[in-house]
Amino acid sequence: MDPLLAVARAYNLGVIEDACEAIGAEYKGRSAGTLSDAAVFAFYPNKQMTTGEGGMILTNHTDWDMLFRSMRNQGRDVFNAWLNHTRLGYNYRLDEMSAAMGLVQIQRIEALLTKRAQVADWYNERLAEIDLIERPHIAPSTTRMSWFVYVVRVRPPASRDDLMQRLAEVGIPSRPYFTPIHLQPFYRDMFGYQPGDFPVTERLGAVSLALPFSGVMTEAQVDYVCEHLQAAILETSAA
Numbered sequence: 001m002d003p004l005l006a007v008a009r010a011y012n013l014g015v016i017e018d019a020c021e022a023i024g025a026e027y028k029g030r031s032a033g034t035l036s037d038a039a040v041f042a043f044y045p046n047k048q049m050t051t052g053e054g055g056m057i058l059t060n061h062t063d064w065d066m067l068f069r070s071m072r073n074q075g076r077d078v079f080n081a082w083l084n085h086t087r088l089g090y091n092y093r094l095d096e097m098s099a100a101m102g103l104v105q106i107q108r109i110e111a112l113l114t115k116r117a118q119v120a121d122w123y124n125e126r127l128a129e130i131d132l133i134e135r136p137h138i139a140p141s142t143t144r145m146s147w148f149v150y151v152v153r154v155r156p157p158a159s160r161d162d163l164m165q166r167l168a169e170v171g172i173p174s175r176p177y178f179t180p181i182h183l184q185p186f187y188r189d190m191f192g193y194q195p196g197d198f199p200v201t202e203r204l205g206a207v208s209l210a211l212p213f214s215g216v217m218t219e220a221q222v223d224y225v226c227e228h229l230q231a232a233i234l235e236t237s238a239a
């Protein structure tokens, strides 16, 4: 964030943090979501805390605050003004039931984050023993990690796609994470991107594997995943 903020300052740009996967995380001791002009959080059920769907935007700028409140409320300028639309807005209000769920979840946020960190620790320990699997690196500037997903890199001669297939055969779901944006059909059609345009991104996109991860996983389940991952690596890289 510091280098980004320096560039933004130099060119008089606003910065909006995408903190959707980072609730509770800290960058050099400062909380994700407080580092820039505004920040967004997402509360889909796969996130550290959930409201079912929806999210939240934070800002300390009073004028932005009024703008965001207006835009989410169909462009009404004064909050609750009856059918008086000053700008083109959206219906982006979080509904009451979702907000109620969020209020309860946020009270449990420390416990939710601690449980996820425990699951990540179990993976870190077990995967340290497994050749050809590179565990997640935590940047030194991340003074508190908030675990959202657990993504490893698969080193050759092991193949990410073969491992996914083997894991699926024993009932373990895993996913590529992420397919590079420029290779998504929409971006190819719209901008003409092709394989080879961003080789580093593509290399990483081909070897990144999201393992099953949630705050309700047990140690035995982590063991099960790691044992089968180890077996799959031995089988596929020997073949």
Ligand SMILES: Cc1ncc(COP(=O)(O)O)c(C=O)c1O
Residues within 6 Å of the ligand: 018, 019, 020, 021, 042, 043, 044, 054, 055
């Ligand atoms: C980093 C990041 N940004 C943005 C989003 C989008 O969130 P939403 O679909 O709730 O707007 C997500 C959700 O998966 C995310 O992980």
